[in-house]
Amino acid sequence: MAAPLYQTVIDRIVAQISSGELLPGSMLPSEMQIAADTGVSQGTARKSLMVLEQLGIVKREQGRGTFVTARTPDNALFNFFRLREPDGTMIRPELMSEVVTTRDATGEERKVLEDAPARVYEIRRLRSLKGAPSVLETAVVSANRFAGLDLRAPLPNTLYVLYQQNYGCIILRADESITAVEADPETAKALNLKPGAPILCIDRVAFDIMGRAVECRRSLCRTEGLIYQVSLT
Structure with missing residues:
Protein backbone atom coordinates (compact mmCIF):
# COMPACT_ATOMS: atom_id res chain seq x y z
CA MET A 1 0.00 0.00 0.00
CA ALA A 2 1.44 3.39 -1.03
CA ALA A 3 2.21 5.92 1.71
CA PRO A 4 -0.13 8.94 1.82
CA LEU A 5 1.19 12.03 0.08
CA TYR A 6 1.67 13.98 3.31
CA GLN A 7 3.90 11.18 4.64
CA THR A 8 6.22 11.47 1.64
CA VAL A 9 6.59 15.18 2.39
CA ILE A 10 7.29 14.41 6.04
CA ASP A 11 9.93 11.83 5.08
CA ARG A 12 11.63 14.32 2.77
CA ILE A 13 11.81 17.05 5.42
CA VAL A 14 13.04 14.61 8.08
CA ALA A 15 15.74 13.37 5.69
CA GLN A 16 16.84 16.98 5.03
CA ILE A 17 17.12 17.62 8.77
CA SER A 18 18.96 14.35 9.37
CA SER A 19 21.47 15.05 6.58
CA GLY A 20 22.19 18.55 7.85
CA GLU A 21 20.61 20.26 4.85
CA LEU A 22 18.14 21.82 7.30
CA LEU A 23 19.94 22.76 10.51
CA PRO A 24 18.35 23.10 13.97
CA GLY A 25 16.81 26.55 14.27
CA SER A 26 16.66 27.13 10.51
CA MET A 27 13.46 28.18 8.75
CA LEU A 28 11.65 25.78 6.45
CA PRO A 29 10.30 26.93 3.08
CA SER A 30 6.73 28.19 3.02
CA GLU A 31 3.80 25.81 2.56
CA MET A 32 3.48 27.07 -1.01
CA GLN A 33 7.16 26.40 -1.75
CA ILE A 34 7.07 22.94 -0.13
CA ALA A 35 4.01 22.11 -2.23
CA ALA A 36 5.76 23.25 -5.41
CA ASP A 37 8.98 21.40 -4.56
CA THR A 38 7.25 18.11 -3.78
CA GLY A 39 4.39 18.21 -6.29
CA VAL A 40 1.59 18.13 -3.71
CA SER A 41 -1.22 20.52 -2.87
CA GLN A 42 -0.71 23.33 -0.38
CA GLY A 43 -3.21 21.60 1.90
CA THR A 44 -1.08 18.44 1.89
CA ALA A 45 2.02 20.50 2.66
CA ARG A 46 0.16 22.16 5.54
CA LYS A 47 -0.89 18.80 6.96
CA SER A 48 2.71 17.57 6.79
CA LEU A 49 3.92 20.56 8.81
CA MET A 50 1.13 20.06 11.35
CA VAL A 51 2.21 16.45 11.89
CA LEU A 52 5.87 17.46 12.16
CA GLU A 53 4.90 20.05 14.77
CA GLN A 54 2.93 17.46 16.74
CA LEU A 55 6.01 15.22 16.71
CA GLY A 56 8.15 18.06 18.06
CA ILE A 57 10.39 18.14 14.97
CA VAL A 58 9.42 21.67 13.90
CA LYS A 59 7.95 24.71 15.61
CA ARG A 60 5.51 27.02 13.83
CA GLU A 61 5.55 30.70 14.84
CA GLN A 62 2.63 32.88 13.81
CA GLY A 63 3.71 35.55 11.38
CA ARG A 64 7.29 34.28 11.17
CA GLY A 65 7.30 30.79 9.69
CA THR A 66 8.20 27.20 10.56
CA PHE A 67 11.54 26.35 12.16
CA VAL A 68 13.48 23.15 12.85
CA THR A 69 13.26 22.51 16.58
CA ALA A 70 16.40 23.63 18.38
CA ARG A 71 17.13 21.71 21.54
CA THR A 72 18.08 24.08 24.38
Missing part, protein backbone atom coordinates in the same frame (compact mmCIF):
# COMPACT_ATOMS: atom_id res chain seq x y z
CA PRO A 73 19.55 23.10 27.77
CA ASP A 74 16.30 23.98 29.54
CA ASN A 75 13.87 22.13 27.29
CA ALA A 76 16.17 19.12 27.03
CA LEU A 77 16.26 18.89 30.82
CA PHE A 78 12.51 19.42 31.12
CA ASN A 79 11.70 16.75 28.56
CA PHE A 80 14.20 14.07 29.51
CA PHE A 81 15.12 14.53 33.20
CA ARG A 82 12.11 13.46 35.23
CA LEU A 83 13.20 13.56 38.89
CA ARG A 84 11.18 16.27 40.62
CA GLU A 85 10.30 17.78 43.95
CA PRO A 86 7.17 16.18 45.47
CA ASP A 87 5.13 19.14 44.19
CA GLY A 88 6.41 18.60 40.65
CA THR A 89 8.98 21.41 40.65
CA MET A 90 11.91 20.67 38.37
CA ILE A 91 15.36 20.31 39.92
CA ARG A 92 18.40 21.23 37.85
CA PRO A 93 21.07 18.50 38.11
CA GLU A 94 24.63 19.73 38.52
CA LEU A 95 27.63 17.86 37.16
CA MET A 96 30.06 16.72 39.86
CA SER A 97 32.43 14.50 37.86
CA GLU A 98 32.81 13.04 34.39
CA VAL A 99 34.92 10.36 32.74
CA VAL A 100 34.78 9.73 28.97
CA THR A 101 36.35 6.52 27.69
CA THR A 102 36.45 4.56 24.43
CA ARG A 103 35.91 0.81 24.49
CA ASP A 104 34.62 -2.15 22.51
CA ALA A 105 30.84 -2.30 22.28
CA THR A 106 29.08 -5.10 24.09
CA GLY A 107 26.90 -7.51 22.13
CA GLU A 108 23.78 -5.83 23.50
CA GLU A 109 25.03 -2.37 22.52
CA ARG A 110 25.80 -3.53 18.99
CA LYS A 111 22.31 -5.00 18.83
CA VAL A 112 20.57 -1.85 20.05
CA LEU A 113 22.54 1.07 18.59
CA GLU A 114 21.66 1.97 15.02
CA ASP A 115 24.97 1.28 13.26
CA ALA A 116 25.95 -1.80 15.29
CA PRO A 117 29.21 -0.06 16.29
CA ALA A 118 32.36 -2.01 17.07
CA ARG A 119 33.56 0.81 19.34
CA VAL A 120 31.64 3.14 21.63
CA TYR A 121 32.18 6.13 23.87
CA GLU A 122 31.14 5.60 27.47
CA ILE A 123 30.28 8.80 29.33
CA ARG A 124 30.18 8.20 33.06
CA ARG A 125 28.91 11.06 35.16
CA LEU A 126 28.00 11.80 38.76
CA ARG A 127 25.29 14.43 39.18
CA SER A 128 24.07 16.23 42.27
CA LEU A 129 20.57 17.40 43.14
CA LYS A 130 20.19 20.15 45.71
CA GLY A 131 23.87 19.77 46.58
CA ALA A 132 23.82 16.01 47.27
CA PRO A 133 25.26 13.32 44.95
CA SER A 134 22.12 11.75 43.54
CA VAL A 135 22.54 10.28 40.04
CA LEU A 136 25.28 7.99 38.73
CA GLU A 137 24.79 8.04 34.98
CA THR A 138 26.42 6.00 32.19
CA ALA A 139 25.64 6.98 28.58
CA VAL A 140 26.94 4.97 25.61
CA VAL A 141 27.04 6.18 21.99
CA SER A 142 28.63 4.98 18.78
CA ALA A 143 32.24 6.09 18.27
CA ASN A 144 31.49 6.30 14.53
CA ARG A 145 28.37 8.41 14.83
CA PHE A 146 29.93 10.74 17.43
CA ALA A 147 33.52 10.79 16.23
CA GLY A 148 35.85 12.90 18.36
CA LEU A 149 33.42 13.21 21.26
CA ASP A 150 36.17 12.35 23.74
CA LEU A 151 38.16 15.36 22.53
CA ARG A 152 35.27 17.67 23.50
CA ALA A 153 35.50 16.85 27.21
CA PRO A 154 34.52 18.32 29.55
CA LEU A 155 31.10 17.91 27.97
CA PRO A 156 28.13 20.24 28.60
CA ASN A 157 25.66 19.43 31.33
CA THR A 158 22.99 18.50 28.78
CA LEU A 159 24.31 15.93 26.31
CA TYR A 160 21.35 16.16 23.92
CA VAL A 161 22.20 19.77 23.13
CA LEU A 162 25.76 18.65 22.30
CA TYR A 163 24.45 15.87 20.05
CA GLN A 164 22.30 18.37 18.14
CA GLN A 165 24.70 21.29 17.86
CA ASN A 166 27.85 19.32 17.04
CA TYR A 167 26.56 16.18 15.32
CA GLY A 168 23.21 17.21 13.83
CA CYS A 169 21.51 14.53 15.94
CA ILE A 170 18.15 15.63 17.34
CA ILE A 171 16.87 13.36 20.10
CA LEU A 172 13.14 13.14 19.56
CA ARG A 173 12.06 10.48 22.05
CA ALA A 174 13.33 7.91 24.52
CA ASP A 175 12.09 4.58 25.84
CA GLU A 176 12.75 3.92 29.52
CA SER A 177 12.37 1.01 31.90
CA ILE A 178 12.56 1.63 35.65
CA THR A 179 13.51 -0.92 38.27
CA ALA A 180 13.99 -0.72 42.04
CA VAL A 181 17.40 -2.19 42.90
CA GLU A 182 19.90 -2.30 45.75
CA ALA A 183 22.98 -0.12 45.52
CA ASP A 184 26.16 -2.10 44.97
CA PRO A 185 29.27 -0.96 46.92
CA GLU A 186 30.61 1.23 44.09
CA THR A 187 27.28 2.97 43.51
CA ALA A 188 26.65 3.33 47.23
CA LYS A 189 30.01 5.05 47.70
CA ALA A 190 29.37 7.45 44.80
CA LEU A 191 25.88 8.34 46.05
CA ASN A 192 26.88 8.49 49.73
CA LEU A 193 24.62 5.58 50.67
CA LYS A 194 25.01 2.32 52.52
CA PRO A 195 25.53 -0.75 50.31
CA GLY A 196 22.17 -2.39 49.68
CA ALA A 197 20.21 0.87 50.01
CA PRO A 198 17.21 1.05 47.63
CA ILE A 199 17.72 3.14 44.48
CA LEU A 200 16.05 3.53 41.10
CA CYS A 201 17.69 2.04 38.02
CA ILE A 202 16.50 3.83 34.85
CA ASP A 203 17.52 2.24 31.55
CA ARG A 204 16.96 4.44 28.51
CA VAL A 205 17.31 4.09 24.76
CA ALA A 206 17.17 7.46 22.96
CA PHE A 207 16.06 7.81 19.34
CA ASP A 208 16.76 10.49 16.73
CA ILE A 209 14.25 11.99 14.30
CA MET A 210 14.75 9.08 11.88
CA GLY A 211 13.76 6.63 14.61
CA ARG A 212 17.33 5.33 15.01
CA ALA A 213 18.60 4.28 18.44
CA VAL A 214 21.61 6.51 19.08
CA GLU A 215 22.19 6.31 22.83
CA CYS A 216 21.91 3.76 25.62
CA ARG A 217 21.89 5.22 29.11
CA ARG A 218 21.63 3.85 32.64
CA SER A 219 20.95 6.17 35.56
CA LEU A 220 21.21 4.95 39.15
CA CYS A 221 19.32 7.40 41.39
CA ARG A 222 18.79 8.00 45.06
CA THR A 223 15.32 9.40 45.50
CA GLU A 224 14.76 10.45 49.12
CA GLY A 225 12.32 13.34 49.04
CA LEU A 226 11.97 13.13 45.24
CA ILE A 227 9.50 11.71 42.74
CA TYR A 228 9.81 10.47 39.16
CA GLN A 229 7.14 12.37 37.22
CA VAL A 230 5.73 11.61 33.76
CA SER A 231 2.65 12.75 31.89
CA LEU A 232 0.64 10.09 30.10
CA THR A 233 -1.64 10.92 27.18
Whole structure:
Protein backbone atom coordinates (compact mmCIF):
# COMPACT_ATOMS: atom_id res chain seq x y z
CA MET A 1 0.00 0.00 0.00
CA ALA A 2 1.44 3.39 -1.03
CA ALA A 3 2.21 5.92 1.71
CA PRO A 4 -0.13 8.94 1.82
CA LEU A 5 1.19 12.03 0.08
CA TYR A 6 1.67 13.98 3.31
CA GLN A 7 3.90 11.18 4.64
CA THR A 8 6.22 11.47 1.64
CA VAL A 9 6.59 15.18 2.39
CA ILE A 10 7.29 14.41 6.04
CA ASP A 11 9.93 11.83 5.08
CA ARG A 12 11.63 14.32 2.77
CA ILE A 13 11.81 17.05 5.42
CA VAL A 14 13.04 14.61 8.08
CA ALA A 15 15.74 13.37 5.69
CA GLN A 16 16.84 16.98 5.03
CA ILE A 17 17.12 17.62 8.77
CA SER A 18 18.96 14.35 9.37
CA SER A 19 21.47 15.05 6.58
CA GLY A 20 22.19 18.55 7.85
CA GLU A 21 20.61 20.26 4.85
CA LEU A 22 18.14 21.82 7.30
CA LEU A 23 19.94 22.76 10.51
CA PRO A 24 18.35 23.10 13.97
CA GLY A 25 16.81 26.55 14.27
CA SER A 26 16.66 27.13 10.51
CA MET A 27 13.46 28.18 8.75
CA LEU A 28 11.65 25.78 6.45
CA PRO A 29 10.30 26.93 3.08
CA SER A 30 6.73 28.19 3.02
CA GLU A 31 3.80 25.81 2.56
CA MET A 32 3.48 27.07 -1.01
CA GLN A 33 7.16 26.40 -1.75
CA ILE A 34 7.07 22.94 -0.13
CA ALA A 35 4.01 22.11 -2.23
CA ALA A 36 5.76 23.25 -5.41
CA ASP A 37 8.98 21.40 -4.56
CA THR A 38 7.25 18.11 -3.78
CA GLY A 39 4.39 18.21 -6.29
CA VAL A 40 1.59 18.13 -3.71
CA SER A 41 -1.22 20.52 -2.87
CA GLN A 42 -0.71 23.33 -0.38
CA GLY A 43 -3.21 21.60 1.90
CA THR A 44 -1.08 18.44 1.89
CA ALA A 45 2.02 20.50 2.66
CA ARG A 46 0.16 22.16 5.54
CA LYS A 47 -0.89 18.80 6.96
CA SER A 48 2.71 17.57 6.79
CA LEU A 49 3.92 20.56 8.81
CA MET A 50 1.13 20.06 11.35
CA VAL A 51 2.21 16.45 11.89
CA LEU A 52 5.87 17.46 12.16
CA GLU A 53 4.90 20.05 14.77
CA GLN A 54 2.93 17.46 16.74
CA LEU A 55 6.01 15.22 16.71
CA GLY A 56 8.15 18.06 18.06
CA ILE A 57 10.39 18.14 14.97
CA VAL A 58 9.42 21.67 13.90
CA LYS A 59 7.95 24.71 15.61
CA ARG A 60 5.51 27.02 13.83
CA GLU A 61 5.55 30.70 14.84
CA GLN A 62 2.63 32.88 13.81
CA GLY A 63 3.71 35.55 11.38
CA ARG A 64 7.29 34.28 11.17
CA GLY A 65 7.30 30.79 9.69
CA THR A 66 8.20 27.20 10.56
CA PHE A 67 11.54 26.35 12.16
CA VAL A 68 13.48 23.15 12.85
CA THR A 69 13.26 22.51 16.58
CA ALA A 70 16.40 23.63 18.38
CA ARG A 71 17.13 21.71 21.54
CA THR A 72 18.08 24.08 24.38
CA PRO A 73 19.55 23.10 27.77
CA ASP A 74 16.30 23.98 29.54
CA ASN A 75 13.87 22.13 27.29
CA ALA A 76 16.17 19.12 27.03
CA LEU A 77 16.26 18.89 30.82
CA PHE A 78 12.51 19.42 31.12
CA ASN A 79 11.70 16.75 28.56
CA PHE A 80 14.20 14.07 29.51
CA PHE A 81 15.12 14.53 33.20
CA ARG A 82 12.11 13.46 35.23
CA LEU A 83 13.20 13.56 38.89
CA ARG A 84 11.18 16.27 40.62
CA GLU A 85 10.30 17.78 43.95
CA PRO A 86 7.17 16.18 45.47
CA ASP A 87 5.13 19.14 44.19
CA GLY A 88 6.41 18.60 40.65
CA THR A 89 8.98 21.41 40.65
CA MET A 90 11.91 20.67 38.37
CA ILE A 91 15.36 20.31 39.92
CA ARG A 92 18.40 21.23 37.85
CA PRO A 93 21.07 18.50 38.11
CA GLU A 94 24.63 19.73 38.52
CA LEU A 95 27.63 17.86 37.16
CA MET A 96 30.06 16.72 39.86
CA SER A 97 32.43 14.50 37.86
CA GLU A 98 32.81 13.04 34.39
CA VAL A 99 34.92 10.36 32.74
CA VAL A 100 34.78 9.73 28.97
CA THR A 101 36.35 6.52 27.69
CA THR A 102 36.45 4.56 24.43
CA ARG A 103 35.91 0.81 24.49
CA ASP A 104 34.62 -2.15 22.51
CA ALA A 105 30.84 -2.30 22.28
CA THR A 106 29.08 -5.10 24.09
CA GLY A 107 26.90 -7.51 22.13
CA GLU A 108 23.78 -5.83 23.50
CA GLU A 109 25.03 -2.37 22.52
CA ARG A 110 25.80 -3.53 18.99
CA LYS A 111 22.31 -5.00 18.83
CA VAL A 112 20.57 -1.85 20.05
CA LEU A 113 22.54 1.07 18.59
CA GLU A 114 21.66 1.97 15.02
CA ASP A 115 24.97 1.28 13.26
CA ALA A 116 25.95 -1.80 15.29
CA PRO A 117 29.21 -0.06 16.29
CA ALA A 118 32.36 -2.01 17.07
CA ARG A 119 33.56 0.81 19.34
CA VAL A 120 31.64 3.14 21.63
CA TYR A 121 32.18 6.13 23.87
CA GLU A 122 31.14 5.60 27.47
CA ILE A 123 30.28 8.80 29.33
CA ARG A 124 30.18 8.20 33.06
CA ARG A 125 28.91 11.06 35.16
CA LEU A 126 28.00 11.80 38.76
CA ARG A 127 25.29 14.43 39.18
CA SER A 128 24.07 16.23 42.27
CA LEU A 129 20.57 17.40 43.14
CA LYS A 130 20.19 20.15 45.71
CA GLY A 131 23.87 19.77 46.58
CA ALA A 132 23.82 16.01 47.27
CA PRO A 133 25.26 13.32 44.95
CA SER A 134 22.12 11.75 43.54
CA VAL A 135 22.54 10.28 40.04
CA LEU A 136 25.28 7.99 38.73
CA GLU A 137 24.79 8.04 34.98
CA THR A 138 26.42 6.00 32.19
CA ALA A 139 25.64 6.98 28.58
CA VAL A 140 26.94 4.97 25.61
CA VAL A 141 27.04 6.18 21.99
CA SER A 142 28.63 4.98 18.78
CA ALA A 143 32.24 6.09 18.27
CA ASN A 144 31.49 6.30 14.53
CA ARG A 145 28.37 8.41 14.83
CA PHE A 146 29.93 10.74 17.43
CA ALA A 147 33.52 10.79 16.23
CA GLY A 148 35.85 12.90 18.36
CA LEU A 149 33.42 13.21 21.26
CA ASP A 150 36.17 12.35 23.74
CA LEU A 151 38.16 15.36 22.53
CA ARG A 152 35.27 17.67 23.50
CA ALA A 153 35.50 16.85 27.21
CA PRO A 154 34.52 18.32 29.55
CA LEU A 155 31.10 17.91 27.97
CA PRO A 156 28.13 20.24 28.60
CA ASN A 157 25.66 19.43 31.33
CA THR A 158 22.99 18.50 28.78
CA LEU A 159 24.31 15.93 26.31
CA TYR A 160 21.35 16.16 23.92
CA VAL A 161 22.20 19.77 23.13
CA LEU A 162 25.76 18.65 22.30
CA TYR A 163 24.45 15.87 20.05
CA GLN A 164 22.30 18.37 18.14
CA GLN A 165 24.70 21.29 17.86
CA ASN A 166 27.85 19.32 17.04
CA TYR A 167 26.56 16.18 15.32
CA GLY A 168 23.21 17.21 13.83
CA CYS A 169 21.51 14.53 15.94
CA ILE A 170 18.15 15.63 17.34
CA ILE A 171 16.87 13.36 20.10
CA LEU A 172 13.14 13.14 19.56
CA ARG A 173 12.06 10.48 22.05
CA ALA A 174 13.33 7.91 24.52
CA ASP A 175 12.09 4.58 25.84
CA GLU A 176 12.75 3.92 29.52
CA SER A 177 12.37 1.01 31.90
CA ILE A 178 12.56 1.63 35.65
CA THR A 179 13.51 -0.92 38.27
CA ALA A 180 13.99 -0.72 42.04
CA VAL A 181 17.40 -2.19 42.90
CA GLU A 182 19.90 -2.30 45.75
CA ALA A 183 22.98 -0.12 45.52
CA ASP A 184 26.16 -2.10 44.97
CA PRO A 185 29.27 -0.96 46.92
CA GLU A 186 30.61 1.23 44.09
CA THR A 187 27.28 2.97 43.51
CA ALA A 188 26.65 3.33 47.23
CA LYS A 189 30.01 5.05 47.70
CA ALA A 190 29.37 7.45 44.80
CA LEU A 191 25.88 8.34 46.05
CA ASN A 192 26.88 8.49 49.73
CA LEU A 193 24.62 5.58 50.67
CA LYS A 194 25.01 2.32 52.52
CA PRO A 195 25.53 -0.75 50.31
CA GLY A 196 22.17 -2.39 49.68
CA ALA A 197 20.21 0.87 50.01
CA PRO A 198 17.21 1.05 47.63
CA ILE A 199 17.72 3.14 44.48
CA LEU A 200 16.05 3.53 41.10
CA CYS A 201 17.69 2.04 38.02
CA ILE A 202 16.50 3.83 34.85
CA ASP A 203 17.52 2.24 31.55
CA ARG A 204 16.96 4.44 28.51
CA VAL A 205 17.31 4.09 24.76
CA ALA A 206 17.17 7.46 22.96
CA PHE A 207 16.06 7.81 19.34
CA ASP A 208 16.76 10.49 16.73
CA ILE A 209 14.25 11.99 14.30
CA MET A 210 14.75 9.08 11.88
CA GLY A 211 13.76 6.63 14.61
CA ARG A 212 17.33 5.33 15.01
CA ALA A 213 18.60 4.28 18.44
CA VAL A 214 21.61 6.51 19.08
CA GLU A 215 22.19 6.31 22.83
CA CYS A 216 21.91 3.76 25.62
CA ARG A 217 21.89 5.22 29.11
CA ARG A 218 21.63 3.85 32.64
CA SER A 219 20.95 6.17 35.56
CA LEU A 220 21.21 4.95 39.15
CA CYS A 221 19.32 7.40 41.39
CA ARG A 222 18.79 8.00 45.06
CA THR A 223 15.32 9.40 45.50
CA GLU A 224 14.76 10.45 49.12
CA GLY A 225 12.32 13.34 49.04
CA LEU A 226 11.97 13.13 45.24
CA ILE A 227 9.50 11.71 42.74
CA TYR A 228 9.81 10.47 39.16
CA GLN A 229 7.14 12.37 37.22
CA VAL A 230 5.73 11.61 33.76
CA SER A 231 2.65 12.75 31.89
CA LEU A 232 0.64 10.09 30.10
CA THR A 233 -1.64 10.92 27.18
